[in-house]
Amino acid sequence: MREVVVLGVGMHPFGRHPDKGLADLAHVACWKALKDANVPAKDVQVAYLANSIGGLITGQEGIRAQTVLGPNGFGGIPMVNVENACASASTAFRGVWLEIASGLYDVGLAIGVEKMHLDDRSRTISALISISQIELSKLGMQFAGEAAMRCKRYMRRYGGTKEDLALVAVKNSYNGSLNPYAFHRKPYTLEEVLNSPLIADPLHLFMTSSIADGAAAAILCARDAVKRYETKRPVIVAGCALMSGRFREADPLDTDVESTITLTAKEAYRQAGMEPKDIDVAEVHDAMSPIELVSTEDLGFCGKGEAIRYLKEGRTKITGDIPINTSGGLCSRGHPVGATGIAQIAEIVWQLRGEAGDRQVKDALVGMCEDSGGVLVNGDNAAFTNVILKR
Amino acid sequence: MREVVVLGVGMHPFGRHPDKGLADLAHVACWKALKDANVPAKDVQVAYLANSIGGLITGQEGIRAQTVLGPNGFGGIPMVNVENACASASTAFRGVWLEIASGLYDVGLAIGVEKMHLDDRSRTISALISISQIELSKLGMQFAGEAAMRCKRYMRRYGGTKEDLALVAVKNSYNGSLNPYAFHRKPYTLEEVLNSPLIADPLHLFMTSSIADGAAAAILCARDAVKRYETKRPVIVAGCALMSGRFREADPLDTDVESTITLTAKEAYRQAGMEPKDIDVAEVHDAMSPIELVSTEDLGFCGKGEAIRYLKEGRTKITGDIPINTSGGLCSRGHPVGATGIAQIAEIVWQLRGEAGDRQVKDALVGMCEDSGGVLVNGDNAAFTNVILKR
Numbered sequence A, B: 001m002r003e004v005v006v007l008g009v010g011m012h013p014f015g016r017h018p019d020k021g022l023a024d025l026a027h028v029a030c031w032k033a034l035k036d037a038n039v040p041a042k043d044v045q046v047a048y049l050a051n052s053i054g055g056l057i058t059g060q061e062g063i064r065a066q067t068v069l070g071p072n073g074f075g076g077i078p079m080v081n082v083e084n085a086c087a088s089a090s091t092a093f094r095g096v097w098l099e100i101a102s103g104l105y106d107v108g109l110a111i112g113v114e115k116m117h118l119d120d121r122s123r124t125i126s127a128l129i130s131i132s133q134i135e136l137s138k139l140g141m142q143f144a145g146e147a148a149m150r151c152k153r154y155m156r157r158y159g160g161t162k163e164d165l166a167l168v169a170v171k172n173s174y175n176g177s178l179n180p181y182a183f184h185r186k187p188y189t190l191e192e193v194l195n196s197p198l199i200a201d202p203l204h205l206f207m208t209s210s211i212a213d214g215a216a217a218a219i220l221c222a223r224d225a226v227k228r229y230e231t232k233r234p235v236i237v238a239g240c241a242l243m244s245g246r247f248r249e250a251d252p253l254d255t256d257v258e259s260t261i262t263l264t265a266k267e268a269y270r271q272a273g274m275e276p277k278d279i280d281v282a283e284v285h286d287a288m289s290p291i292e293l294v295s296t297e298d299l300g301f302c303g304k305g306e307a308i309r310y311l312k313e314g315r316t317k318i319t320g321d322i323p324i325n326t327s328g329g330l331c332s333r334g335h336p337v338g339a340t341g342i343a344q345i346a347e348i349v350w351q352l353r354g355e356a357g358d359r360q361v362k363d364a365l366v367g368m369c370e371d372s373g374g375v376l377v378n379g380d381n382a383a384f385t386n387v388i389l390k391r
Helices: A022-037 A056-057 A064-074 A088-101 A119-128 A134-138 A143-158 A162-177 A192-195 A224-227 A261-271 A292-296 A308-310 A328-335 A336-352 B022-037 B053-058 B063-070 B088-101 B119-127 B134-138 B141-157 B161-178 B190-195 B221-228 B260-272 B291-300 B305-311 B329-333 B339-355
Strands: A004-015 A047-050 A079-083 A105-112 A197-202 A213-222 A235-244 A281-283 A368-374 A381-391 B004-015 B047-050 B078-081 B105-115 B198-199 B213-221 B235-244 B281-283 B364-376 B382-388
Touching: A004 A022, A004 A224, A004 A336, A004 B213, A022 A064, A022 A105, A022 A261, A047 A336, A047 A381, A056 A119, A056 B053, A056 B213, A064 A079, A064 A105, A064 B235, A079 B235, A088 A105, A088 A213, A088 A235, A088 A336, A088 A368, A088 B053, A088 B260, A088 B364, A105 A336, A105 B198, A119 A308, A143 A197, A143 A292, A162 A292, A162 A328, A192 A261, A192 B047, A192 B221, A213 A224, A213 A336, A235 A261, A235 A336, A235 B078, A261 A292, A261 A381, A261 B063, A261 B134, A281 A336, A292 A308, A308 A328, A328 A336, A336 A368, B004 B088, B004 B221, B004 B382, B022 B063, B022 B105, B022 B119, B047 B063, B047 B134, B047 B339, B053 B119, B063 B078, B063 B105, B078 B088, B088 B105, B088 B213, B088 B235, B088 B339, B088 B364, B088 B382, B105 B339, B141 B198, B141 B291, B161 B190, B161 B291, B161 B305, B213 B339, B221 B364, B235 B339, B260 B291, B260 B364, B260 B382, B281 B339, B291 B305, B329 B339, B339 B364, B339 B382
Parallel strands: A047 A079, A047 A105, A281 A368, B047 B078, B047 B105, B281 B364
Antiparallel strands: A004 A213, A004 A235, A079 B078, A105 A213, A235 A381, A368 A381, B004 B213, B004 B235, B105 B213, B235 B382, B364 B382
């Protein structure tokens, strides 16, 4: 396996873009990424496109890569449409990584794009339901309810109050206020978070990720082909792991069984030859913001039950020793499902290149991106990714 | 890149299976493939699932691999959902091939599954429309119309009558009558084909592929790991190519520009170190049966304009020197979109192992599978695959 680097990243700002279709959103992200990489489009030899709910939203159920990338100037190369719920874009990133790592191609494009805002909001909600196990959904098990159950289990096992959980949103909304690509750029106080509408106790509105339109792209390149391009310092893909959930009778929060987030991270750590203390900055999948606490522990950044203390001590802030979700995370940046994974990668690339502006983490050498897609309550029907990047 | 083999294949018969969901169809195919390979399920380290229109048919838009394979006993492994219209299953096959060829894993499952029959037939038709470019579809450009145009262009350039084109369906319906996995097992006479309802001149009903439910699976393995299993003679993946279309102002049937079918085949031939004369048997994507003639030429089995002569001389029959669609092809076997590519691979594996029963081609050493997905009329929004297998 050859070493693979990220040469460039690009994003279409996440938000509400009613006048733009998938191809328009993708256009901005992929051409920004090409420019950032200083790679001509004609050099792209393979492309993976992630999109999760476009069939139900746009009516284009098949060949989305071809219909999105074709009008943007790509053709005559292998294109793969991939989907893995909230881990779709990171799965596309992994696909291109593998195409290059295997030696098959030297330069590839990974792109995630999602359009969610429609005049008919019920269509968006019903599309979202369709990326968790629909049989469970029909019984009322939805993302917010499932996350709320996980939060309650967490509090029962490790303690902590609703106020403690809400502090994640306070931290991340501040980070998001510094991110020009974020949907929501207002820093919230604890009071504002707790006064926002209750969604599923203990989750309030400002603790949940937003429906959003957006796109994010990355140009990957074989390390031994980088010299062809005058380019900024490339960022190395040190680990890239994908896993599906295992059926479990009990939630790992109730037991000492390792979560699939942990198992996926272990695989990425193994590939990178690293351990948790080597990570300088991380983007984690906080579709509901308190879940960041579970990820912080499951990724090994602190011990079980310690994440609230870490949060309150400011250790996961931009200025802390393990900054988490410097981008604002899914709640502030917004969560266009099929684009999120590569937005995380863009944030970490910017951090490692020292280009994160007001969000810059000092001396960041190694970063991690973690995604979980699907409903995690029994762990079975979900996809998990973990990407470690280093400069 | 390591050499990869197919250890086993399995299918759920294609047809009308109103009482079965995606997981039920997949169950039969993947467990048959495991049994055929003599590989225990726990040894499967990675899985790719192809499904094209399940979001619109079943309501499960995301994480289809996890919801289909989870209940069938798979979990805790990387799972990727891939889509590439009619080339979806061959794209999944290629994905698993790459996972193993790269050295990342030793044993993987590729599965394609599709459910198309619904009480409300209009839903199936509208789902099918959604896997070609929907803007073109809304203008009335649909699969049958596009293929009819290609047939007319073919006849204008190279000659041939509607009767000549219908002979493909006569040949393939005979082949399909010998295939226990085929949906339609009645051999048609020329008269029956031409008396079937006209769909889009020159295409009659029996020259078009059938909406069908079905699944097909393959177990792939690194060649150097085959010794772990007591297994039948493995079939080697000698070439495995994927391509998207390029925008073209003119159809290659009107010009001398090489088609993307040709370019994709050339890549597979290059990987295999082979040329057309090395192929003993081929499954080609005859979603509308006369398109087999175009593929026969584009794959290099005969010169341009020669395919009708080859057909009439019986050279593409099971007993000919280049037998094509011994399975019955898409019109007789049926065309559950996301399963077809691996059904082709199953047919070729059976042929190369000498297990094709009454359809057996004598001394078949090398076979090819060709798929095209999407609307090919301008070549842009389509996916093309080519897999060469040898024993």
